[in-house]
Amino acid sequence: MSVTHPLRNPSVFGPPSRTQALPGPRYRIAETDSTNLSFRLSCLLILSGTVLQKIAIPGTGGTETAIPISTPMLLLTVVLLLLRGKLVVDGWRLTFFLMFLTSTIVSFLASDSIRLSTTSWMYLVVIQSAFVFRYTKGSFDFERLLRFTANFAFVAALLGLAQFFSQFVVGRSLAFPIENFAPATILLPGFNYIIPIVWDSPILKSNGYFFAEPSFFCQFLAIGLIVELLRGLRLLRLGVIAAGILCSYSGTGMMTLALFLPWYIISRKRYELVVIGLIGLAVVLAFGPSLHLSAITNRVSEFSSQDSSAFGRFLSIFFVLGQFIITDLWTVLFGRGPGTVMEYFNRLSYGAFDPTWGKIAYEYGLVGFVLYFTYFTRSFVLARPELRVPLGFTYLFLGGYLVNSSVVLQLLVLVSWPETHKPEPQPAVPAGHDTGNRLPRGTGMGMGALRHHRA
Secondary structure (H helix, E strand, C coil): CCEECCCCCHHHHCCCCCCCCCCCCCCEECCCHHHHHHHHHHHHHHHHCCCCCCEECCCCCCCCCCCECHHHHHHHHHHHHHHCCCEEECHHHHHHHHHHHHHHHHHHHHCCCCCCCHHHHHHHHHHHHHHHEEECCCCCEHHHHHHHHHHHHHHHHHHHHHHHHHCCCCCHHHHCHHHHHCCHHHECCCCCCCCECCCCCCCECCCCCCCCCHHHHHHHHHHHHHHHHHHCCCHHHHHHHHHHHHHHCCHHHHHHHHHHHHHHHHHHCCCHHHHHHHHHHHHHHHCHHHHCCHHHHHHHHHHHCCCCHHHHHHCHHHHHHHHHCCCCHHHHHHCCCCCCCCCCHHHCCCCCCCCHHHHHHHHHHHHHHHHHHHHHHHHHCCCCHHHHHHHHHHHHHCCCCCCCHHHHHHHHHHHHCCCCCCCCCCCCCCCCCCCCCCCCCCCCECCHHHHHHCC
16 A cells, blocks of 8 residues: 655644644554544544534433434444455454453342343443454554544634523524434433533533533543643644633543643653643633633532532542442452442432442452453553553543443543554665655555654
């Protein structure tokens, strides 16, 4: 397969620029029908997991049996890519998944909980089985997907800004049209679509129109900002995405950035980002009272209050596990079974929450926990650290996303599915000698093809 070196051929990405985020050469697969199919379906999955995030299959919405429309989209995409030979089964991933699946069956059969759910187990099998696949070599243009993701995050941020400020002009109902005018039969229940910036405030947090909650919107924009950084230092786009994050008034995406940015700045020696960040922070603080920034900064103190969302999201699960799981050896090893994590929530004196890692530990015990993280790590370990770290953190700690197809779709197409092989070493080329900018046949632009960028 012919592969073009973008830094030598400006027609691919434009002329070289000092704002390029990643040092060293980058390779891009020539656009063919094969790579176009994988790219288009990957984009479709990202859109179905964001734009259609709060939409259920018509007729199922508004009930406990509502089915996210992103779930059948995932199944159809996997089938189509398998039939076209673009996805293959990774043998090690399949082995670890089957081992985890066996442990979940043991947990299911041994459970005496009245909240035991066959439906929850079936969702687990269907959604988590998607991690056993990966793209075939040469069939996926990862750089192209990064460009799409960055562009879409920029557009989503613009929509979020428009929604936030429009509530002061057209009113809250028109600023949140899906929540107020869409029929309940197509909406997924159980989400806080509309949330004030503080309790009883007339100002609502932006959810970008399409996202299920402001926190989902914020988390996606945080990933989008990271992808934008990987592609270059375009200050206008970074500023717009950062402003969208602020309008969500959600701290989860900010936590992802707080985890990622220091590591990225130090490892890549991108110290100019510190200066840019300080300038941006000064501008934001200058307008602090007008922007109601206290709605964000005051949440730092919430960890000490058991009635706060911060305590519920990050600390409550430790109390839940200590109270209901660490009670006998069998429960410690195999948990309470699928769908049971919330069985005692209504009896607690504090607000509780089930992050992904906590749900696994509660429902499938230590055995399931170890087997799942072995499977999960195998699916993520060869991906670019700039993406696997923030996406893995978001998935495991910032929400209960184990069977949330909308969030899992982002992990699949950005981290788990892209090919992970490394380009073969090339002989030195004398100065002035043109080799046609060719790489060996089969060299691709998958996750592994970019591993040589590590600092």
